[in-house]
Amino acid sequence: MLARQAVLSTIRMVREENLDVRAVTLGINLNVCANPDPDKLVKAVYERIVEKAGSLVRFCNEVSDKYGLPIVNKRIAVSPASILLEGHTVETAVKLCQALDAAAEAVKIDLLGGFSALVQKGITPGERTLIESLPQALTATRRVCSSFNVGTTKAGINVDAVKLIARKVIETAEASRAARGFGCAKIVVFANMPEDNPFMAGAMLGPGEPECVINVGVSGPGVVKRAVDRLVQLDPEATLDEIAEEIKHTAFRVTRTGELIGREVADRLGIPFGVVDLSLAPTPRVGDSVGEIYQSMGVRLIGAPGTTAAVMLLNDAVKKGGAFASSAVGGLSGAFIPVMEDHALSKAVTDGTLTLEKLEAMTAVCSVGLDMILLPGNTKAETVAGIILDESAIGITSRKTTGVRVIPVPGAKPGEFVDFGGLFGAGVVTQSASPEGAEVFVNRGGHIPAPIHSMMN
Amino acid sequence: MQEPCQPDCRRFITSVLVPDRVGLLRDVTRAVFSLEGNIGSIRQTVIDGFFNLVFTSEHPRQVSPETLRALLDSTLESDAVVTVLDSPEIKPPVVPTGSRFVTMTRGKDKPGTIFAITSFLVEHGVNIEDWMVEEEDGRVVYIAQVVVPEAVDFRMIQERFREAMAKLGLTGLLCHENIFRATNEIGPIKSLIGK
Numbered sequence: 061m062l063a064r065q066a067v068l069s070t071i072r073m074v075r076e077e078n079l080d081v082r083a084v085t086l087g088i089n090l091n092v093c094a095n096p097d098p099d100k101l102v103k104a105v106y107e108r109i110v111e112k113a114g115s116l117v118r119f120c121n122e123v124s125d126k127y128g129l130p131i132v133n134k135r136i137a138v139s140p141a142s143i144l145l146e147g148h149t150v151e152t153a154v155k156l157c158q159a160l161d162a163a164a165e166a167v168k169i170d171l172l173g174g175f176s177a178l179v180q181k182g183i184t185p186g187e188r189t190l191i192e193s194l195p196q197a198l199t200a201t202r203r204v205c206s207s208f209n210v211g212t213t214k215a216g217i218n219v220d221a222v223k224l225i226a227r228k229v230i231e232t233a234e235a236s237r238a239a240r241g242f243g244c245a246k247i248v249v250f251a252n253m254p255e256d257n258p259f260m261a262g263a264m265l266g267p268g269e270p271e272c273v274i275n276v277g278v279s280g281p282g283v284v285k286r287a288v289d290r291l292v293q294l295d296p297e298a299t300l301d302e303i304a305e306e307i308k309h310t311a312f313r314v315t316r317t318g319e320l321i322g323r324e325v326a327d328r329l330g331i332p333f334g335v336v337d338l339s340l341a342p343t344p345r346v347g348d349s350v351g352e353i354y355q356s357m358g359v360r361l362i363g364a365p366g367t368t369a370a371v372m373l374l375n376d377a378v379k380k381g382g383a384f385a386s387s388a389v390g391g392l393s394g395a396f397i398p399v400m401e402d403h404a405l406s407k408a409v410t411d412g413t414l415t416l417e418k419l420e421a422m423t424a425v426c427s428v429g430l431d432m433i434l435l436p437g438n439t440k441a442e443t444v445a446g447i448i449l450d451e452s453a454i455g456i457t458s459r460k461t462t463g464v465r466v467i468p469v470p471g472a473k474p475g476e477f478v479d480f481g482g483l484f485g486a487g488v489v490t491q492s493a494s495p496e497g498a499e500v501f502v503n504r505g506g507h508i509p510a511p512i513h514s515m516m517n
Numbered sequence: 518m519q520e521p522c523q524p525d526c527r528r529f530i531t532s533v534l535v536p537d538r539v540g541l542l543r544d545v546t547r548a549v550f551s552l553e554g555n556i557g558s559i560r561q562t563v564i565d566g567f568f569n570l571v572f573t574s575e576h577p578r579q580v581s582p583e584t585l586r587a588l589l590d591s592t593l594e595s596d597a598v599v600t601v602l603d604s605p606e607i608k609p610p611v612v613p614t615g616s617r618f619v620t621m622t623r624g625k626d627k628p629g630t631i632f633a634i635t636s637f638l639v640e641h642g643v644n645i646e647d648w649m650v651e652e653e654d655g656r657v658v659y660i661a662q663v664v665v666p667e668a669v670d671f672r673m674i675q676e677r678f679r680e681a682m683a684k685l686g687l688t689g690l691l692c693h694e695n696i697f698r699a700t701n702e703i704g705p706i707k708s709l710i711g712k
Contacts, residue, residue, distance in 0.1 A: 067697050127696040
């Protein structure tokens with residue numbers, strides 16, 4: 061028999077606190093589609109995705125109805141597309157990207173990740189082809205997301221890869237000038253990239269993963285914010301450890317919900333369940349913001365001293381609750397701070413309380429990276445490369461994932477407002493206190509060796 | 518569920534309704550024990566200050582329902598209502614099997630709401646296993662654990678329930694009980710799948 065309070069508290073989370081499952085992502089390995097004939101390759105890719113994912117949305121909707129719980133995003137992550145491009149041309153890479161896009165549309169999902177390459181130690185010809193194709197591929201498609209791993213704690217940082225990708229970020233922005241550089245919103249560059257991340261734009265089915273698998277991203281930040289609000293309303297003098305405890309309990313329930321939904325969808329698809337990613341992914345909606353959680357804790361102006369500690373507290377409490385809730389925690393599992401996709405963070409950047417440098421500090425305590433940040437149109441490739449190197453350095457030194465998703469907006473100046481609409485949100489163009497000055501360092505290229513603590517054996 | 522009654526035993530089902538006070542359950546069980554009774558299933562609640570108890574017990578054949586009722590009547594307060602029925606055999610349930618769901622209905626407290634909810638459920642072959650009432654922010658919340666027959670399309674019932682309750686000015690929700698188990702219990706989620 062269910063306890064009365066148990067039923068009531070769960071119903072309250074569903075009805076009033078926006079408990080949901082943020083992403084159910086189907087991983088599909090495409091390696092079997094490799095073919096020297098470009099036409100046969102893209103046909104095989106399209107058919108495999110449609111075959112494996114044809115029932116994904118229907119099953120997600122059925123499970124969603126059964127539990128009265130929204131599944132906000134249904135998505136696909138494929139194995140790194142660069143593997144399929146060995147021996148192929150940029151033209152084939154663009155065709156492949158279009159086939160991925162068409163398959164995503166056919167199975168009614170909004171985003172597909174995995175137009176990706178793992179280049180932390182070196183770049184193969186296929187990986188180079190994929191990177192070179194980015195400006196054309198990402199402007200010719202709507203649903204495909206691209207991601208790269210440029211460094212790991214074990215391998216160090218591939219600076220040559222960072223330079224090449226940074227140049228392509230600038231070119232992609234220019235190629236999507238009419239959409240204000242939107243193509244770059246679909247490129248993320250990681251250090252210590254997880255192989256089972258269900259969230260876009262970085263979702264990919266990494267090596268070592270099953271042929272097909274369901275990974276799940278837990279509920280958005282709204283439910284945690286409301287839990288903190290309720291605690292503070294009941295006890296305005298609540299201490300930070302009490303707030304951490306409240307977040308931990310909420311994270312437990314949120315994680316269990318995610319695993320239940322993920323396992324049931326996987327069961328219906330007849331494939332294994334992978335992981336629950338504990339990351340709290342915001343949307344531009346009011347009440348669905350990570351920044352609002354910091355404000356509920358008492359950080360009135362996001363970016364003020366204390367903000368980084370608030371990020372750390374939130375991350376740690378979510379992980380502790382999640383780790384107790386499930387033995388299948390994985391993916392990124394860190395707080396996202398995607399500026400444009402989070403109205404409170406976006407406002408803080410607009411108001412000038414939150415700077416690029418403060419965001420970088422926040423990423424050092426386990427948020428995932430510099431995400432959805434608008435840069436001026438005159439940003440140089442060396443500046444983008446420098447940002448990627450800094451974030452990668454934080455990641456590989458701290459043995460954690462960090463990522464960069466920046467959008468240089470062609471023709472835009474600092475302070476200019478840009479609106480991508482929908483989940484991608486809006487914000488103002490910002491820049492570093494010193495956007496230039498490290499060109500010589502970046503242009504040396506080569507490889508930054510792995511930190512000493514990588515030698516663990 | 519109890520095993521079938523031994524040939525030399527009798528089984529009774531007893532209900533007790535009496536204003537609540539400390540020691541009622543002890544007094545009832547002492548009476549049962551004094552008649553060499555063994556209690557099987559038991560459920561006790563307090564509703565608006567009234568102690569409400571239902572239990573089954575097995576006694577030697579020479580003990581009659583009247584003996585137990587008389588003893589309880591003399592043990593408890595004069596305004597206690599005691600019923601003891603002979604329950605010689607365990608009958609298989611006549612309710613349908615299916616999946617366990619929870620309905621939640623929330624709104625202003627007014628006469629006829631429970632009748633409306635239960636009428637809806639009966640019309641759709643849904644059996645109520647448990648019923649709870651809670652007040653929340655000045656609104657009354659009815660929570661029922663129900664069994665939806667396998668053959669019935671729960672999505673159709675879900676939609677109709679929502680609509681029927683909305684016509685009465687109430688918010689209605691029907692969802693599978695596993696969501697409550699998942700969020701409130703600590704066992705592996707895997708064990709819930711397929712149930």
